[in-house]
Amino acid sequence: MTDEKTIHSIADTLHIQPKQVRTALDLLENGNTIPFIARYRKEATGTLDEVQLRQIKEQAEHEQALADRRETVRQAITEQGKWTDELAALLEQARRLQEIEDIYLPYKQKKKTKASIAREAGLAPLADHFWEQDSTGMPPEAAACPYLNNAFPSIEDAIQGAAYILAERLSELTPYRRWLRQALWKTAKLECSLQTEAKEASSLLTYKDFSERISTLPSHRILAINRGEARKILKVTLAENTDGHIEKLVQMALRRSSPYTQIIKNAAADSYKRLIFPQMEREIRADLTARAEKQAISVFAKNLRSLLLQPPFTGQITLGLDPGYRTGCKAAVIDTTGHVLTYGTYHLTSSEKQYKDSAHALSNIIRSYGVSLIAIGNGTASYETEQFVSNLIQNDQLDCHYIIVNEAGASVYSASDLAREELPELDVTIRGAVSIARRLQDPLAEAVKIDPKSIGVGQYQHDVNQKSLSATLDEVVESVVNYVGVDLNTASAALLQHVSGLSAATAANIIAYRNENGPFCNRQELLSVSRLGPATFTQCAGFLRIKHSEEPLDNTSVHPESYKLTKKIVEHYGLTMKDVKHAKTLRELQRKLQMNAVPILAEKLQAGEPTIRDIIEELRKPGRDVRSELPQPLTRKHILSLDELKIGAIVRGTVHNVVDFGAFIDFGLKTPGLIHRSELCNHPFHHPTDIIQVGDIIDAMIISVDAERGRIGLSMKRLRDTENA
Structure with missing residues (x-):
């Protein structure tokens, strides 16, 4: 149980009420998940969001670690017979672990010195x-x-x-x-010098004779310096x-x-x-x-969240292409539900005959299966594959578009036990093409099958504490999965296990029940799943959707515990839950639902305003996918070349990655363009993610082209200045 002093300390730090902290900690200690508390316990916590709840949890754990260390130190000094009231006061005032260690240092048992x-x-x-x-x-x-x-x-x-x-x-x-x-x-100051002139030092020439105050060092420089020191390329000293x-x-x-x-x-x-x-x-x-x-x-977490929230390309037959030189380009066509229709390997970069044969075969496949979208992996031979597809669309006048897909982690998935289970009849190389295609159809459902560290957004992910990275990224995946919601009758075990309250074991039990009994008819049927009891049901039910349930609210984020309240709201407007099932009467209800009625309904029905507000939001857009409100990634029909680029030209592209020093933009060229942080906007900001997010579609001006090094500089700031001139 967290003491009152800690509760007030957390409340002061986060600028919230102690009651909110106390309630949040009680809910967490009782086994409730953060997504569940944030969504379904708003009245209890005073509408704390996920970020605040995680901060409360982290600070409580930090305070507990300090308290534990204080007690260990107290006991150690007491055993030496040197404990005093002065030490007790100093130890109580220490707010950082290092301060506690400084107090303990004179009493610490030392090695031979x-x-x-x-x-x-x-x-x-x-x-x-x-x-x-x-x-x-x-x-x-x-x-x-x-x-x-x-x-x-x-x-x-x-x-x-x-x-x-x-x-x-x-x-x-x-x-x-x-x-x-x-x-x-x-x-x-942190000072660096090169210890070697070898080729591997070329990437760290920036840090030759480098010196900067530690108070101003940005994180990407610190990690780059650490990497150089670990590789014995840099000598680093604190001056x-x-x-x-x-x-x-x-x-x-x-x-x-x-x-x-x-x-x-x-x-x-x-x-x-x-x-x-x-x-x-x-x-x-x-x-x-x-x-x-x-x-x-x-x-990394911000980028991953943006990537996972990319809107799905629904209702399209998709051709996935996993590019390659020697082994050829692996291709797989999937239908609107992700099932594989056909697959093969095509050599696009070998002889002219193989090129023509591949073009003829793929053109026939695109027409035969009605392919409307082509997903091209961004790995080796991606540019040549894009050239091939662009020419194919134009020469054969095909009615389809293509998009470059981040294929990071596809090879990891292809060789995994999960891939073998899902696609047992396919070769490991073809599974990669299937994964690339599915990433367009439902980015979230496919991304959860891959270790988040392998997805390839962010910077220096291999140089940071891997345990902390994994824990944070798992939290992001959990947050996004529960924010979007999961179709109970189509979701994989990999997706289900991230739902609030569910584990890998319960997710597997849900799949087993579904395979044996067919699709779930309603949420209550979850209680028939092995080892899924009332407590787990409470945590997970609101995040699971059933599209064709006999209960229309099962396809919304309204929790079963609020079904009675929802029916009262509907009846308040002179309708019944049966009316919600029919499009005409549902539209009638939606016209009547107004947010300014929330306080009136709360008073009349003796319910909390946050819950009523959420219910009304769901009734106004039942079954909606929150990702559908975001802009879809850009598709293309032809490819750009460096020769076409001119200084001052305006290009449109998709944000591929955001890092401390700027953002990389895919605008149809082999190499993404870079918008340095100084070229993002005119007003001050803390980090580029405050201005731009992975997946954003932006317009930018070309400000530099280095064809020899394959570098393109872009600017959003100068484009706005030109527009406002």
Whole structure:
């Protein structure tokens, strides 16, 4: 159970009421999923959305981790008999894990160090004598004489041994560590130099003689530098004001002039160079990496969400093409429900005879099966395949369009157990073409079959913490699947297992029940599925759709627990639920439904306004696919070439990927164009995803063409400036 102090801390951070935090945590602790709470417990939480609920969950877990560490530290210090009220107060005030560790540092059991060896040799009293800084004390040499032994046989050795103890003590000064940490974050720089001139260093030439303050380093640079360092191409150092920082430590250590001042100064310099700064450098580098990874994962998550929400191309016979050189282009035609009609392999880049034979065969297939859309994978030989398709459409006057599809992960899916189960009669290479075609028909249903990390949006996904990346991307998939809703009678197990409350096991049980008993007739029938009880039903039912159910609300996001309330709303307008089944009377009801009636209905029916608002939204558009309101990706009939591009020309394209430094745009060329973040717009923004999203269709002006390097620079900002001129 989360304590009240933590609840108020979370509420203050997120600018919400403690009651909302308390309720959200109670619901989560009772096994409710975030999509379910966000959608169906709005009255209880005060309409907290998924983002806020995840923030509450994450901060509660963070606070719990801090509390656990505080308790561990308290117990460890208490066992040493050194626990004080002052330590208790300091520990309670610590808000970061590092602050707790700073407090614990002097009491932490250490491995064998120079200081511990000196202590074992009995030099601690000598170090204490120096530390007292008695202005009338005897000279250091005289003070050291009684402490000579086999380990430290000379006066110089004894003084040095005591200095090691002082250095360790100075390294544990919490106020200094706090001050230095702040100073380094303000002024320190990360500096890089090349360690090799080899070919693999060419991609990192930007970081030759590189220097930038750590406070301004963007995440993509941090991750690029880390990669270069890991590959031993870059030497990376943290540059800071060593002399100034040592002087500050000396000031904090010296209390008065004494015969031991120089020993204290030497110990401070040793402490800083040997103990404090190396530890701080590791801490800062780790913190920089953690921040960069968090940002990269966040961008990946935003891009993945946009990609998964791409609208489906419904009702079209689709030809999927998985391009290739030596092994040929794999082709598969699927019908409007994703079933394979025909397939084959065609050589488009070999001899002229093979080219003509392939053109003749594919032209016949397109006409015979009524193909209206062609999906071309964007991998190897994609450009040549696009040229082939463009010529085929024009030369044979075919009534179809094509679109380039991101094929990332298709090969992973093709060789998976799931692909073998779904397409047992097809070769692994043909399964890739089927996957490419299905990605157009229903991007979400196909994408959930692939590890999100393999989908290929974002940057540096292989350099970040893989556990954190996987957890975040799984949350995105869960969020999108439940936001869109799932057809209970057609969904695969791969899709069902992401529905609120369902696991891989219950998803498999649903499929088994469906195979044995036929399509589900209504949502209540879910309770007949093995190991799917009332609690699971409550979590999942509202997100599962049944198009031809005997209960019309089963094809909406209205939860079964609100069916009675929905019927009362319909009756309020003089109709019955039977009327909802018929198009004419449904339109009559929709004309009557107005959002300004929500408060009146809430008062009359003794129900919450958020729930009534959601019900009215569903009755106004029953069975709608929220993705259908988004613009579909661009289709084409012909291909562009670099020779056709001119500076100042306007092109239309689809956003392929968004990264920290800009966005890549597919506008029909082999290489996507880049809109640098400086060319997105005139007004300030935090990140390119604030301006542009994966899947957006945009117009941009060509501002640079580098044919030799295959680079095209685009600008949205200059296009708007031209339009407004």
